Amino acid sequence: MNKKYACYCGLYCKNCAVKVKVEPAAKTLYNEMKKLGFEGIMSFFPDGETFWKFLKTMSSKGVCKSCKAGSGNPACEIRLCAKKKKVEMCALCKDYPCKRLDTLFKGYSMLKRDNAVLRDEGWKAWGKIQDDRKAKGISLAYSAKGKK
Numbered sequence: 367m368n369k370k371y372a373c374y375c376g377l378y379c380k381n382c383a384v385k386v387k388v389e390p391a392a393k394t395l396y397n398e399m400k401k402l403g404f405e406g407i408m409s410f411f412p413d414g415e416t417f418w419k420f421l422k423t424m425s426s427k428g429v430c431k432s433c434k435a436g437s438g439n440p441a442c443e444i445r446l447c448a449k450k451k452k453v454e455m456c457a458l459c460k461d462y463p464c465k466r467l468d469t470l471f472k473g474y475s476m477l478k479r480d481n482a483v484l485r486d487e488g489w490k491a492w493g494k495i496q497d498d499r500k501a502k503g504i505s506l507a508y509s510a511k512g513k514k
Contacts, residue, residue, distance in 0.1 A: 367380075367489075367492075367493030367494075367496045367497050368380065369454075369489070370432060370434060370435065371432045372432075372434075372454070372455060372492075372496075373432060373433050373434070373438075373455075374433060374434070374444050374445050374447075374448035374449075374453070374454075374455055374456055375433075375444045375455075375456055375467060375470050375477070376455055376456060376457055376467075376470075376477050376480050376481040376484065377470075377474065377477065377506065378496040378499075378506075379430060379431075379432040379433075380496070380500060381496060381499050381500055381504065381505060381506050382430070382505065382506055382507075383505040383506060383507035384429060384430055385428065385430065385505075386500075386503070386505035387505055388424075388429075389424060389425070389428045389429065392421055392424040392425045393424075393425035393426075395421060395425075396421045396422055396424075396425035397425070399421070404418070405418065433445050443466050444456060444466050444467065444470075447464075447466060455481070455484060456481065457481035457482070457484040457485040458484070458485065462481070462485065463478070463481070473508040473509055474506060474508065474509070475509070476506075480492060480495055480496075483495060
């Protein structure tokens with residue numbers, strides 16, 4: 367586990383479906399399209415050059431570095447609050463849990479438990495959970511189930 371990929375909210379970027387599933391798929395798509403000669407004809411498609419540039423960048427650099435490194439929504443209330451309070455993660459804040467996390471708790475069923483592990487057992491235990499998920503190939507995607 368690398369702390370720089372630990373989001374303020376308690377999610378771990380290296381287990382995100384974008385990192386685990388989408389970025390490798392983008393690399394495959396880019397390489398296949400390049401083999402077929404699409405690089406030279408993308409200008410003939412609506413927004414083709416924009417798409418090609420995006421796909422090339424996504425396949426080589428990815429799209430997300432982590433919210434701590436500047437990716438994600440710059441107006442995220444969780445990030446802004448954590449930065450203002452100078453906490454590494456919300457679970458370590460004296461005001462945790464707060465209403466800012468309610469939507470994420472509904473969309474990521476394991477988040478509240480993960481944050482409890484960080485708060486009660488520390489980084490090593492939290493990191494083990496993240497590493498175990500990664501080793502099992504588990505990727506996290508937001509689920510709107512139960513969301514009103």
